[in-house]
Amino acid sequence: MTSLRKENYGKINREKVLGFNWDNKEYFGYEGDSLASALLANDVRIVGRSFKYHRPRGVMSCGVEESGALVTVGSGSRRDPNVRATTQELYSGLNASGQNAFPNVNFDFGGVNNYLSRFFAAGFYYKTFMGLPPFEWGKGTGIWMVFEKIIRKAAGMGKASREPDPDSYEHANDFCDVLVIGSGPAGIAAAQEIANNKLDVILIEQDSLLGGNSLSQKDFDPYLLNTQLKSSGIRVMPRTTVFGIYDNTVVGALERVTDHMPTPHSNLPRQRFWTIRAKHIIVASGALERHIAFNNNDLPGAMTVNASKHYLNRYGVLTGNNIVISTNNDSVYQTAKELHEAGSKVTILDSRENVNHDLSKDIDLHLNTLPFSINGRKKIDGIDVCKTTDLSNKNTIICDQVLMSGGWSPIVNLVSHRGIKPTWNQENLCFIPGEIKENISVVGSAKGIWDEKNCIESGFVGANEAMNTFGMHKKEISFPSVGGWSNPIEPLFEVKSNKFPSKSFVDFQHDVTAEDVRLAHREGFISVEHLKRYTTLGMANDQGKMGNIIGLSLMAEQLDKTIPQVGTTVFRPPYTPVPIGALTGRNVGKHFRPLRVTPMHQWNIDHGAKMIEVGLYQRPWYYPKKNETLSDSYIRETTIVRKTVGICDVTSLGKIAIQGPDATELVNRIYTNPFAKLPIGKARYGIMLRDDGIVMDDGTSWRLGENEYFMTTSTAAAAKVMSWLEELLQTRWTDLKVNVTSVSEQWAGAAIAGPKSRDVLNECVFDPSEITNDNLPFMGVLQTKLKDGTPCRVVRISFSGELAYEMYIESDYAHGMMDLLWESAQKYDGCLYGLEALGALRVEKGHVTAAELDGRVTIDDAGLGKMASTKKSYIGSAMRKRGVLSADDRDMLVGFFPINEKETFNAGTIVCEKNNIKGQGVGRITSVTHSPELGHWIGIGFVKGGLEKWKDITLIGADPVRNKQMEIKVVSPHMIDPEGKRMYA
Amino acid sequence: MIRIKCPYCGERDHSEFTYGGDASIKYPSLDAPASEWTKAIFFRENIRGMQKETWHHTNGCRLWLEVERSTITHEIKSVKACHPQIEKITKNKS
């Protein structure tokens, strides 16, 4: 069979010839072609192989429901599998190939599966888990292990590129009054009516051309329509699919910006992922034509009826010369006429007894007639037909194409996303959307209206509903009635004879046959959701757009129920596939998440810092000298801090300004220790609990004035603490006169730690006499000036256990402060130190951070019980001693040493008793470091019952992930200078 | 996407907000016994229908809002600032 481009047909641009490549052969098409129409025009009939049986498949539709012509487009990093050839626009140089076949779709070794089909029936994959019957039924999964590798190789439609995606994708946002989905007659009527009433309308169309089903009409001009719509002020978005409707009339849409252009393309993103917030949505998504299940209904050349009308009138391609149309409804008669006029011989098989149609004498009409079996191997040679009353008596009609129409299914998917169950309309044999209580109207054939005039009328009703949302006047029109055929449709889902085994496909892509559905039923899968998963019916790329209703009807027959009693599966977004790249948008690589840098970020880098990401922050990790490793570097830095002095960027700590007459009251209520009598110019370390008595965070608060505090929080909990204070002040303690402001970004901070830190500071501040031990004792706060006059804040505070200070300055002056501090520190052979050394210093001191305060730890567990006041009430005070929180065997903070000083361990190591190494053991190590001062590795963490219970007992550090075990002992977490003499020096 | 009408900022995507919790809880005073706190913290209704809950306009004005929302349909019946004085001011604005 050769199919012909028909002169005077189609909306393609014959001036513009496009060359493309299919399975390594060059072909030509025209601008305006889809890949499918171009292949049909070139008489390429076999375009794919089916999933299980590797049966040859051709183009079966003209839209998103396509389940035959799934192809791979592009090559290299742009190889895109499972592209529907029916919706892929042709462009010059397009490179496409068939998939799921070796060596190619015309000759495929996998075709042997077709003859083994009894082994590949419903649930095949599940059954192999149990052993393959009859050989080793019940003998376990042995055969699965063998088959699994083969199946993995044979299964899967197409292969995605393994290379990084070279294209960019965008996220975009928009708003409108009314969003209209679909540009068929109903959608257009609604959009124009609403735009005429001065409302802001967006019209979305998944196709490149406007018109919907009007595109299958010979004289319809989509370009004229586009101009008309735009001149009425409608914002038209072609090549855009609304894949989901979400709460509050928000839709998600995918715009294919450059998928129709030759690659590599310009600076445009490949696709845009739209979030559009509408106040009213009109769904004019149309309806899909169903096929009919009968033997060999999947041979290349089998297609839905309306698709052939599209190929003729949109693309100028006549899909067959000798066409048999099989139907149970009126929708095919116009198509039959037009195919006949275009030059095909046309025969109609109508399953109904009587129909009333004005047909040319040249069109054969067989009433009461069913399609029984298509004849042919790789192409159609003919069709066996029979009377509805006698399935054993068959006639053969010679033909080269079989078109099917088993009725129409309104596209209820989008409203189904809103949890609205469709209702069955027996008269029209289809589901239509149920009642919607949101600002969503469904119009046109999406609501089961077949007649074009009534579709337009329904569009006006939808427009009325939308305008009603805006309180605008309402015209007196009522919704047209569902249906619109002059001869009623009669059920025709499957043609079967018990005497004749058949391969009647319900779901083409997944090779689900009518017999599979019955087998599933026999094996006890009687719920429609179970049926779906067991047979994989409706789980292919088309998500049941083609086969669902037939599957339901077969199930209903088996269960002796009606279709609505069997129910329908719930449709979920997306309506058509959305690439991961579009979901990700620009959030890739460096932009995967926001990046926070401190004001001295560049300064740190200029001074040799290797950076590490902590939360969102970039923090100095270590400052290697020549050839130093991380470990060399942090050990050197730690040693120098303990010996002389080190400078460290601590800007990432959370900082909160607390101001107002009740500032003291607030601070006193949220910390466990007393703050009511903290004098001005003093800071205090404090712990906050949650309502339930567990530790939330720790930090310091400095009293700057009668009514003003400066609070620091841990880096990890900065945002949480800020929200928490706001919550308390706005919801619980609304009488407190106090204001909290995050000033984390406004202040840059540096720690100056080590025995020489006072000397360093003295050289940096305007008035060195302020920094004396008397004037600035431990926990003293000073608001002062740098040597150059820049105001700054100094607090004498120590995380390292050494004599130490933190200096804060307005962020813009951070570089100046660091220059000053560093210049001075160098005179004392000081160093810059990073997070790794900071960690080592604090682990040596047994200070906790987020690694220890993980949301399970009480203040007593952390060994800080003496910081819990017994004289005041505070957040968590009532609950911190409740039941389990005061048990004797709680995990308590301790230090860990390896028994063999040469051994190392990792954070995450599980602490076990010697002869009981399993499960969660008796504790865990949360932070580890090499201690230069002690000369071996140390850790802190938790162990049941604490130090008292395990003192002098050898335990095992088990690290199953790294396959490591070592002997350890439990020590006090305060491993260096436990009396704290150094920091008071 | 739930859209929440912040009384200060106007109607915004829920992704700008952080869900808080049950807004109907009356937290006991800090010196109340553990039994009262236990009730407030651990014994919560699992409402099917309209529920009062708090949302924080984290990426906006940072107000804590009391939102009446249906847990079945996500329909939002009312939104107001939790703080009574802020509520008074913002009520006139919206």
Ligand SMILES: [Zn+2]
């Ligand atoms: Zn707001």
